[in-house]
Amino acid sequence: MNALLSFAPLLAQHKGRLARALVLGLVTIAAGIALLGLSGWFLTAAALTTAGALFNLFAPSAGVRGLSFLRILSRYGEKLAGHDATLRLLSDLRRWLFGRLFPLLPLRRQGHDRADLVSRLVADIDALDTAFLVALGPITNALLVGLAMTLGLVALLPSAALPYGAAAFATAILVPVGLIRASRAAARDAARASALLRNAVLDGLDRHQDLVVFDGLDRARLRATRAAEALARARRRLSLHGAIASALLGALAGLAMLGTLLAGLSALADGLLDGPVLAALLLAVIASFEAYAPLVRSATRLAAAAASAERLRALADLEPAIAEPAVPAPLPSDMTLAFNAVAFGHDPRRPVLHDLSFTLAPGSCTAITGPSGAGKSSIAQLLVRLAEPQSGTITLGGTDIATLRLADLRETIGLMTQDAPVFLDTIADNLRLGRPDADDTALWRVLADVGLADFVAGLPDGLSTLVGEAGQTLSAGQVRRLALARTLLSPARILVLDEPTSGLDAEAEAAFLADLPALANGRTIVVITHAALPVQGFDAVLRLRAGRLLPTASRAPHNPFSEA
Numbered sequence: 203m204n205a206l207l208s209f210a211p212l213l214a215q216h217k218g219r220l221a222r223a224l225v226l227g228l229v230t231i232a233a234g235i236a237l238l239g240l241s242g243w244f245l246t247a248a249a250l251t252t253a254g255a256l257f258n259l260f261a262p263s264a265g266v267r268g269l270s271f272l273r274i275l276s277r278y279g280e281k282l283a284g285h286d287a288t289l290r291l292l293s294d295l296r297r298w299l300f301g302r303l304f305p306l307l308p309l310r311r312q313g314h315d316r317a318d319l320v321s322r323l324v325a326d327i328d329a330l331d332t333a334f335l336v337a338l339g340p341i342t343n344a345l346l347v348g349l350a351m352t353l354g355l356v357a358l359l360p361s362a363a364l365p366y367g368a369a370a371f372a373t374a375i376l377v378p379v380g381l382i383r384a385s386r387a388a389a390r391d392a393a394r395a396s397a398l399l400r401n402a403v404l405d406g407l408d409r410h411q412d413l414v415v416f417d418g419l420d421r422a423r424l425r426a427t428r429a430a431e432a433l434a435r436a437r438r439r440l441s442l443h444g445a446i447a448s449a450l451l452g453a454l455a456g457l458a459m460l461g462t463l464l465a466g467l468s469a470l471a472d473g474l475l476d477g478p479v480l481a482a483l484l485l486a487v488i489a490s491f492e493a494y495a496p497l498v499r500s501a502t503r504l505a506a507a508a509a510s511a512e513r514l515r516a517l518a519d520l521e522p523a524i525a526e527p528a529v530p531a532p533l534p535s536d537m538t539l540a541f542n543a544v545a546f547g548h549d550p551r552r553p554v555l556h557d558l559s560f561t562l563a564p565g566s567c568t569a570i571t572g573p574s575g576a577g578k579s580s581i582a583q584l585l586v587r588l589a590e591p592q593s594g595t596i597t598l599g600g601t602d603i604a605t606l607r608l609a610d611l612r613e614t615i616g617l618m619t620q621d622a623p624v625f626l627d628t629i630a631d632n633l634r635l636g637r638p639d640a641d642d643t644a645l646w647r648v649l650a651d652v653g654l655a656d657f658v659a660g661l662p663d664g665l666s667t668l669v670g671e672a673g674q675t676l677s678a679g680q681v682r683r684l685a686l687a688r689t690l691l692s693p694a695r696i697l698v699l700d701e702p703t704s705g706l707d708a709e710a711e712a713a714f715l716a717d718l719p720a721l722a723n724g725r726t727i728v729v730i731t732h733a734a735l736p737v738q739g740f741d742a743v744l745r746l747r748a749g750r751l752l753p754t755a756s757r758a759p760h761n762p763f764s765e766a
């Protein structure tokens with residue numbers, strides 16, 4: 203519940219709208235109670251009166267009509283205000299979570315895969331954003347109605363106040379609290395199982411082709427079925443608790459009614475109360491239970507919201523894997539890049555890079571080669587601080603990159619990752635991610651550099667063609683080239699290209715690597731590649747094996763293996 207309470211400041215931002223929804227909800231229930239009470243009094247009094255002509259029919263029937271009308275209007279206003287506040291809260295929650303999440307990427311803790319994140323961003327936020335509308339609002343209303351009715355009975359029929367008050371207290375507090383406590387574990391299980399199911403379905407869809415080819419559909423189906431069964435079990439438990447609570451509420455409503463009736467009949471016999479007022483009170487008691495009717499749903503929702511709040515808090519409160527420096531150093535003008543005795547492992551217990559030292563001169567073109575798993579991509583990740591070395595430093599112009607603002611560093615060192623994606627957007631916007639102010643001429647130039655200009659020119663919408671799942675489908679090689687073009691377009695003074703030629707045919711690969719020094723245009727280039735390197739153009743080749751550099755002759759006037 204503490205996790206849920208920690209979202210109170212977000213709710214407080216909409217207190218005006220929430221208060222309006224609450225007041226209008228109360229007016230609706232009060233109008234309902236008054237309507238039934240007045241009708242009961244009116245009909246009984248009219249039936250009992252012996253001089254019908256003397257009975258004023260006009261005022262009560264006008265009151266009944268007025269109350270019906272008020273009820274319709276207040277119910278409408280309540281829905282409007284409640285949904286308005288909820289939708290605004292939804293957008294605040296999403297903004298808050300995205301704002302908290304992005305600085306945490308890449309996530310330090312394992313286990314937050316794509317489906318888990320989608321589940322938290324969608325299902326958990328949904329569970330939380332309706333917490334007021336479906337849970338907190340109705341519970342508050344029920345408490346206030348219970349209090350007001352009990353006070354009304356104290357004034358009109360004191361002997362009924364205790365049974366009604368006790369039943370109302372049990373209905374509005376004990377049953378919901380009991381239900382929330384009993385449902386907490388099932389709500390957590392349901393949230394977890396729903397995430398697992400989403401995971402199994404997304405995984406099955408993503409990897410559908412391989413599952414078909416390797417005859418793995420049955421296993422994928424089994425995984426989804428198990429998750430669905432776990433979800434169904436958790437939901438069945440929640441339904442059972444809900445059904446028990448509903449039965450209790452029904453019994454309590456009956457007891458309140460019976461208590462009021464017995465007290466009322468006794469007061470009637472004693473002449474303390476007249477018949478029409480007793481009828482009015484009995485019907486008002488029945489009407490007051492309209493306020494308690496949604497409580498089972500409210501309590502179940504509150505339990506789900508509490509479980510979701512815990513999951514969202516756990517995500518938002520993760521420590522960032524990569525921290526911004528407390529006092530950022532200014533960006534140096536010297537672009538000399540150096541690894542100084544760097545040791546690194548994604549899991550510190552399993553080192554990937556060992557005591558690695560090398561220096562890259564500004565404007566140099568360096569290839570990093572080595573067998574799969576040698577640690578090449580890890581070097582690229584360390585250079586843009588997607589990961590941190592366990593010991594040693596990486597310096598830019600002598601300044602430890604850990605002391606630079608992340609934005610400064612990543613504007614200076616551009617990285618094309620091994621699996622750089624194409625975003626669901628136009629070709630132009632995919633490219634402009636690298637340089638937002640690039641004009642079309644610059645885009646066509648870079649497309650020509652990566653050998654995509656003819657292809658894009660042949661598309662009906664050219665640069666405005668939508669690509670990705672929703673648009674023009676690209677081949678793996680075209681995706682690679684588009685990502686490469688984006689990186690080349692970037693104004694970064696150091697470019698790190700991880701397998702830039704994968705997906706290109708041998709001829710295009712050789713041509714690209716031969717042209718790369720010229721495309722670099724004075725920038726420092728680091729290429730991670732398995733491809734055969736051209737005889738000329740590269741200043742140095744770092745050969746990596748099992749996280750260590752192999753001594754090899756430099757192609758460059760400068761020696762990359764010199765002590766940094």
Ligand SMILES: Nc1ncnc2c1ncn2[C@@H]1O[C@H](COP(=O)(O)OP(=O)(O)OP(=O)(O)O)[C@@H](O)[C@H]1O
Pocket residue numbers: 548549554572573574575576577578579580581620
């Ligand atoms: N995110 C990660 N979490 C844990 N271990 C990882 C992660 N990424 C890579 N590794 C491990 O680190 C080692 C080096 O991986 P890296 O990707 O740097 O190798 P590489 O030389 O680039 O290989 P390739 O040529 O196949 O791309 C591998 O043993 C790999 O299993």
